[in-house]
Amino acid sequence: ARLTCQPCAGAFYFFPKFGHQLSSKEMTNYLLSRGILVRSGTEFGEKGEKHIRISFATSLDALRAGLLRLKKALDELP
Numbered sequence: 914a915r916l917t918c919q920p921c922a923g924a925f926y927f928f929p930k931f932g933h934q935l936s937s938k939e940m941t942n943y944l945l946s947r948g949i950l951v952r953s954g955t956e957f958g959e960k961g962e963k964h965i966r967i968s969f970a971t972s973l974d975a976l977r978a979g980l981l982r983l984k985k986a987l988d989e990l991p
Contacts, residue, residue, distance in 0.1 A: 916987070925970040928954065930963050933990055937962050947986040949979060 918929035931940060937953040944951055944965070954964025967983075969976050 925968060927967040927969065928957075928961075928964055929967065930954075931965065931987070932963075933987075935990075937964060940965055943990070944983065944986055947982065949982050949986060951983075 915932045916929040917932075918927050921927060933940065935943065937955045941951055941953040952966040954961030954966060957964075957966065967979075971979075
């Protein structure tokens with residue numbers, strides 16, 4: 914599943930849109946099963962469907978490790 918994202922405007926999170934048939938809630942649950950904690954975009958309103966929220970309020974090392982896990986999990990989606 915491919916992610917697209919607008920540049921952040923002073924926030925501490927990304928709100929990428931994903932291209933997969935899963936709902937935001939299903940994607941969140943799938944990623945959690947792979948050790949990746951993100952929030953469902955729908956927690957932030959109806960327009961959040963097909964989005965996940967990724968906080969980057971952590972160390973760069975933790976963010977890099979999490980993004981590598983995220984990439985691997987998305988690459989393994991059927």
